[in-house]
Amino acid sequence: MTTTVQTTAAVSLRGVTRTYGRGSAAIRAVDDVDLDLPRGGWTAVMGPSGSGKSTLLHLAAGLERADAGRVVVAGTDITDAGDQQLTELRRTRIGFVFQSFNLIGSLTAEQNVALPLRLAGRAPRRSEVRSVLASVGLADRVRHRPRELSGGQQQRVAIARAMVTRPDVLFADEPTGALDSTSARTVLDLLRAMADAGQSIVMVTHDPGAAARADAVVFLRDGRIVDRLAGADTHAVAERLAAWER
């Protein structure tokens, strides 16, 4: 691929394959995927359960190593990156949000958000961290611990934590999967605002409503990309998904 692809794409996968298990038990979770996700755009990944969405996201974020193919994130080829390089990447280039928020239970919202900066060797200002928390609507919850927050609030803390380093790409694996519709809407509004401000976002979701908020949707089945949609509404996404899940 040309260098232009690498500079315009937030994430670029070429012939990426990931197999779990060996022999007859081997599962091709991701099977020879070519994918370019645009910089400054919000892409949703959809597909039946077990189709390889999470694996794809982990590969793109450098959390999982590809068996074959190349992975370029924010202009950096991470296919053969060592641990130090991947750590550097996690610190500065990417943010990751999990379905199960994965906050550290003993730390307050503020401390959770400040953590990546501390790990990067900075002593973050309280005002800086608070403004990020304020941007996810949690200005009044800075001293709460995860167990004292609702699911939607916890997920917003997780997004703040992922965003505090101003990453090039934000990866989110079913960020609304554990949330009720109101909390989900708050989170999606937040992501939309971030995308509008130029943030690259890759999000796995099962919810056509959530996918419709994104700029584009790719459909995955048995580890392969089988379809794409751009600017579709909830109804169109749902119909397409239903067609692929049949």
Add this chain to the structure above:
Amino acid sequence: MLRLARAGAERVSFGFPPREGIAERWSLFVGATLSVCLGVALVQSSLLLLITAATMDTPGGLSPTERLRFDDGRTAAVSMLGVVMGGAAFLAIFIISSTFAFTVDQRRRDLALLRLVGGSRGQLRRLLLGEAVLLGTLGAGLGIPAGLGVMAVQAWLMRRMGFVPDGFHGQWRMWILGASIGTGLVLAVAGAMAAAHRAARVRPLDALRDSGEATRVMTAGRWILGLLFLGGALALAIVAPHGGPAGGQAMAMNVPLCAAVAAAAFGPLLIPAVARLIPTGTGGPLGSLTRANLRDGRRRSASVAAPVTVLVALVLGQAGASASFTTSGIEQLRRTTAADLVVESSGPIGERIAAVPGVASASTEIELPAQITTGAGEDRETSTITVLVVDFAAYARTHPGSEALLGLDHRTAATGPGGDISAGTTRVELPGLDLGDLPVAAGVPAAVSGGADLLLPRGMVPPAQLTSAPSATFVRVTPGTALPDLTAHGKVSTVDRWLAADAETRGSTSNKIMVLVLGLGALYALVGVVNSVVIGAAARRREFAEARVTGLSRGQVIRAALAESSAVSVAGILLGLVAAGGAFIAVLNTTAAVTGTATLDPPWTLFAGLTATILLATGVTSVITSWSATRERPVLLLGARE
């Protein structure tokens, strides 16, 4: 949990550990600190007592005989304290390092999260090692005063049991401060190091999901450690029978230590496999849950069982070996004593007794302390021993197996059953009498129960030296005559009665030594066991909450946890039994090689008591920890998706 302090007012501050974090992880930190504190206390106390005993001055105003007896007692006390010290060091190394490794292992999830938000391997290692330094120093700091308490107890035990004189107290040394802090620090860091390295190496996603590398239970290090110590145990067991009575005993006593470390290293393989075979008494869904937990928590089970294994192997193996050698020694003594009566008295009364009608023969053995010097120049070594002054011919007649004495003249000394002196030339000094360099010939073979190291012929020692020394006269009665009345000559007992009384004394001495060597160490290991149960339950609040929302009652959760912990304890006990069994094999072979009769005297009562204590301690701890971990309503815990 984070060493990220140093924050100004306007910075986001992280306490150490964060206050709420203490609620969840305090048991890990307390457990780790406690293991260091008690380990350091035990080592420090043993070390100070050892040094005090070794530098103990012989009090003034003693007669030459008393002075030599005092020196002999000091040598015995020093060598016993050496063993106590070795045991304490072994336990401290084992328990501290495994506790630290366990606390690191229990936090894999937290550590994975740190990695996911940008923590590097180096940061993780520094964090964990920094923690180990802090907790090691804290534990050692608490251990130093605690060690003074332990020392008072140990010194009191030794005084009470008569191993040291009444005024004996452990003495403080200033440098022990550095030694104790260093011990705590080094052991804590060493324990955390391997676990930190491993935790840092696992890929974060694997640690979070508990898949891939994170599920590997047998690391290369574990294999190497296990095989090394297994090899050590086998080598000791094989060589022990060729080590003579003293060397063989020492080697056999060390077999259970090596075997226990090997068993603990292979724990992740062995413990779940064994534990699953144990009926937990909970059938149905609870039973399957217990079995599934055992399979899933292999590393946890192994970490909980490790101190159990070491405790059982140590106590059972060493006490069993010691009791067996005592029994074997008594039986050997019985076989090598051919007499009917024993008269305990003082001085050379043999001739007078032999003159009594009905006495066929009498062998008087007079005990004296002596100082011997072997080697010359640089290698010169002086030590205090016990000698027996005997009539070689009478002795040989009374003690089958020592016929070699018959060929010796009266200017030659002979090796005694103590076995510490070999044939050659030795300079011998009796209290107030220098006998000069004596030729020493092979006389009596070394006996399991030891005894005098040197036999001196009667003619060599002036009667004045002998009159007040304690003596035992072995009397053979002319067949067909009534037992002669010898009460005028001393305390008379039949040989059987005398042997029984002697056995009792030896048994009780060996028991006292075992209490000294093992008592406090076993208590420490028991604390280690309780500690590991607490640490094992610390990270399970969430799991318990999940079980409850799945429909288990709180009681059922506690029962399942109890069944699991009991199965793990029993598996640990069984492995300990196997390790002790290794020692027993060495004992059988050694006693057979040394006395001709294989002897084993396994301490079943002790084993039953130990098993009951362990099961009670782990059971009660498990109930308390799971009860407290289920105190919160489950939804509260599950609501927070950490």
